[in-house]
Amino acid sequence: MRFPKPSEAELRILHVLWDQGPSAVRDVLAKLEKTTGVGYTTILKLLQIMLEKGLVERDESSHRHVYSAKLAREDAEERFVDDLVESVFNGSKKRLVLQILEDAKSSQKELEEIRRTILEFEKGAVR
Amino acid sequence: MRFPKPSEAELRILHVLWDQGPSAVRDVLAKLEKTTGVGYTTILKLLQIMLEKGLVERDESSHRHVYSAKLAREDAEERFVDDLVESVFNGSKKRLVLQILEDAKSSQKELEEIRRTILEFEKGAVR
DNA sequence: GTTGACTTACGAAGAACTTCGTAGTAAACT
DNA sequence: AGTTTACTACGAAGTTCTTCGTAAGTCAAC
Numbered sequence: 001m002r003f004p005k006p007s008e009a010e011l012r013i014l015h016v017l018w019d020q021g022p023s024a025v026r027d028v029l030a031k032l033e034k035t036t037g038v039g040y041t042t043i044l045k046l047l048q049i050m051l052e053k054g055l056v057e058r059d060e061s062s063h064r065h066v067y068s069a070k071l072a073r074e075d076a077e078e079r080f081v082d083d084l085v086e087s088v089f090n091g092s093k094k095r096l097v098l099q100i101l102e103d104a105k106s107s108q109k110e111l112e113e114i115r116r117t118i119l120e121f122e123k124g125a126v127r
Numbered sequence: 128m129r130f131p132k133p134s135e136a137e138l139r140i141l142h143v144l145w146d147q148g149p150s151a152v153r154d155v156l157a158k159l160e161k162t163t164g165v166g167y168t169t170i171l172k173l174l175q176i177m178l179e180k181g182l183v184e185r186d187e188s189s190h191r192h193v194y195s196a197k198l199a200r201e202d203a204e205e206r207f208v209d210d211l212v213e214s215v216f217n218g219s220k221k222r223l224v225l226q227i228l229e230d231a232k233s234s235q236k237e238l239e240e241i242r243r244t245i246l247e248f249e250k251g252a253v254r
Numbered sequence: 255g256t257t258g259a260c261t262t263a264c265g266a267a268g269a270a271c272t273t274c275g276t277a278g279t280a281a282a283c284t
Numbered sequence: 285a286g287t288t289t290a291c292t293a294c295g296a297a298g299t300t301c302t303t304c305g306t307a308a309g310t311c312a313a314c
Contacts (some may be wrong), residue, residue, distance in 0.1 A: 007271060011214055025291080041172045044292070049271090062255050063280055063291065078216045083226045088207045088229050093237065094244050097227060098132055100220065101248045105151045108222065118245060134301060152261080169303050171262070176301090190261065190310055261310070271300080280291070 003071055004053050005079060007045055012036065014069055014076065017056065022068035130198055131180045132206060139163065141196055144183065150193035194200055194213065 006014055016031045017023060025044045032038055047067050050056045059066040081096075089095040104110040133141055143158045144150060154172045156193050159165055177183045186193040208223075216222040231237040 008214065008307090011270060015217075038272085039274060041293095044183055045273080045294085046271095048293080065292075074226075074229075077215055078230055080228060081223070081230060084207060084211055087135065090142075091171060093227065093231065093242055094210070097224075097241055098248065099201075099208055099228050100224060101245070101273075102201075103205055103208060104220065113221055114224055115249075117224050118228070121225065122242075136302060164298060165302085167261090167287095168263095168305075172264085172303080175263080192262075255314105257312105257314080259310105259312090261308100263306100263308080265306090266304090268303085269301080271298105273296100273298080275296085276294090278291100278293080280289105282289075284285105284287085284296100 002121065003055065003075075003079075004042040005083065006050075006055060006071070006076065009038075010050055010055060011076075013043065013046055013050065014055065014073075017067065018073045022059065022066045024064050024066050026064075028067075130182065130202075130206075132210065133177075133182060133198070133203065136165075137177055138203075139184060140170065140173055141182065141198065141200075141248065144194065144196040145200045149186070149193045151191050151193050155194075 012032060013028055015030045019053075020027060020031070021100070025040065025047060029038075029040055029043050032043065047056060051058055051067070055071050056067045057070045058068070066068070085091060085093050085096050089099070101111070104114055110125070139159060140155055143155045146153060146156070148236055152167065152174060155174070156165075156170050159170065174185075178185055178194070182196070182198050183194045184197045185195070212218060212220050212223050216226070221229060228238070228241070231241055
């Protein structure tokens with residue numbers, strides 16, 4: 001089954017859930033209010049919408065509901081990459097890779113890191 | 128100066144302008160109506176909005192206005208990749224590269240193509 | 255020069271997204 | 285028990301995006 005693509009604000013919340021694990025609204029707010037300045041009920045509403053969409057699930061055993069990501073980080077990453085390849089690079093993953101390399105060309109350090117990353121991967125290293 | 132990020136529909140139009148060069152509304156429509164089923168005035172309106180945003184420019188010397196992309200393909204690609212890295216991969220291009228490799232792992236053919244792409248790039252080949 | 259086809263301009267509607275205010279409910283603390 | 289604090293639910297407003305309908309302008313061809 002295909003899950004809906006998270007919006008920007010939803011993605012910010014998912015990052016918190018991925019990093020911190022199951023969290024109440026207040027826990028999510030704690031991480032996001034400094035950077036986004038967003039209010040409590042905004043997070044709450046978003047989590048409720050995400051629940052409807054199936055992006056998160058919640059534990060209602062306590063009055064203080066606890067939300068956890070139902071969409072795995074890797075699945076989300078793959079989905080976003082696939083969508084990008086489709087909409088921007090005409091379905092060619094090769095062209096995306098080329099663009100990344102082309103993009104990093106200006107920075108010797110960055111290019112070197114990518115080269116190292118690929119080498120590690122070829123040796124069978126996982127992340 | 129930072130150009131606005133094209134929306135999905137705007138991006139579809141930009142692809143046409145990148146592929147075909149300067150085009151009138153009808154020319155853009157010809158390419159998009161089969162795939163998207165969208166109407167004439169929709170394309171027109173979008174082009175007008177894109178003109179305001181600075182994504183395209185237009186030649187009004189003839190009654191039939193001709194639009195051309197002001198935003199270069201490569202710049203758009205770079206912008207979309209950067210935004211993806213920022214919003215999904217926590218700013219780490221390395222993690223994006225890893226995800227692409229991880230993603231292609233299932234397909235031997237795809238992985239091989241990426242490997243070849245990187246090799247070509249290292250030899251100084253341009254796209 | 256009138257008609258008909260094509261074009262632009264523009265308003266508006268519906269959808270998704272983001273945000274918050276208000277109201278009601280549960281818990282906690284004197 | 286009563287008050288204060290914290291939480292959930294929900295409606296609603298503002299924004300952007302996408303789409304189209306309608307009106308008005310241009311041009312060629314009859």
